[in-house]
Amino acid sequence: MSSYQVVPMVYNSKEQINAIILLEQQCKQLDSVHLKADLDHISQKDGDHALLCYRDGTLVGLLSWYASDTVTGNINAIVHPQYRRQGVFSNLLKRAILDMKPQGINQLSYRVPQGLSPGVHTAQSLRAIYDRAEYSMQLVNEALEVTEPPELTLSVAKDEDMEFMVTCSSQAFGDSEEWTRNYFMQTNEPSRVNYIAWQDQTPVGLVRINSINATTAFIHNFCISPDYQGRKIKRTALRILVNLLREQSYTDIRLSVVTENERALNLYRSVGFEVNSEYHYFSGNLNM
Template identity: 75%
Template sequence: MSTYQVVPMIYNSKEQIDSIIILEQQCKQLDSIHLKADLDHISKQDGDHALLCYCEGKLVGLLSWYPSDGVTGNINAIVHPHHRRKGVFHSLLGRAVEDMKPQGITRISYRVPQSLPSGLLTAQSLGAVHDRSEYSMQLMNMSFPAIEQVELTLSMAKPQDFEFMVSCSAQAFGDSEKWTRNYFTQTNEPSRVTYIAWRDELPVGLVRINSINETTAFIHNFCILPAYQGQKLGRQVLTLLVELLLKQKNTDIRLSVITENEHALNLYRSVGFEVNSEYQYFIGSL
């Protein structure tokens, strides 16, 4: 009977990073799908939490997680196909739960690739309920059409812009201002930058960038105040932002979008983004 050992990852351990890369490759070869360990997020100081599971000295499983709003632990995991249904994921999850409880986490969000039926079944077996489906998108066309008339400017958010950020995001996404304020506070990290969109010296929207590494940027929290929606301002903001990120030498620009949001999908495609994968999200109690 195999013996499994769960240990925390050391973010700058070359040996562990190399083992994770090998595990990703093995899963891709055996599953014919690319399970991502989110190495960029877990291999940097103050990055996502990560746990590793070993069997006879070989890495067979990984679970990473990060808190997003003070109460939700967002989980991503990969397990070697030959070691599934042997308790690897449950061992990793049990250890992660122990680490989450002292931080006030009360619920878990599981991210599962649409093309991995076993992952979907596992989430459901844990009592988690389906929350949403998202496409992961990547900028593929670097020569997108220029904006005919630019009405907006982008500037990095200042401390005095915080209340606008809370109000704009809450109105655009339908969340409470209390939840939104807590979310922005919890995700106030050096790797994240918020840009405010201005028109006629008035703030009309915002967008945030999470710099994963020196060449990879993830766009999120992109929104326009409802009073200004329908005026094609979103495309201007996105185009200005992509131009800025390219000037900053970002070669890998990503974002995600709810699969049912056709308007946003068409907007992102018009600027050169293409879908590269789909994920299902499930919510469960701790």
């Protein structure tokens, strides 16, 4: 029986990129769930790590991962339906763990599309515990016009804004300031831009943009300081941000939200975002 060959992806390899696109298409034809390889994230320099699994020269599986902090590896994987339960994912994961351990990563987060039962079974077989579900949302309508002059302004964060960013994010999301500071340092790539929301020369909020490519922007870490919540500031800031991204020629604007956060879900819909997919997340560790 032929053995599997696991190799690192070369981000600018046209041959590998074409093979990944074909694998996505094959999965889409054979699955009721559309699996995504997150090609935008793995086909750029300094993007997510990616491993490819071949059998007899044919790509049958892919695993990508990135570290959102200093200890957690976030995993996304796709396996050709005809090669599932045959060791493809386990071979990919073993190799990924070898790459993660020297970086101090000891926790894993598996992303599974809603409705993909093989993915759920795999996560459970690895003793991973269900963590949360998130909607992926995409802007489908133009943001409403902001009254001029706006009651709020956005500006690119400067080095001296770091302490506000740490405090604001920590208070909004319930993480420690130490973890939050490490997270910002870990995700300080050129593709990310941090914006501070100001009202009357006072910093009141934070939002980060990850530029996936020339036309796609992902909004994340969007938060308002507790003292200023409930004043419609978040909706105004989001409208300003969307208009700003449109001016920068982004045509595909995305974000994600926990499915149980009805307040945030309604906010994003009010500005023109709609749900296009749902993902479930499972937490595990490096011990297989």
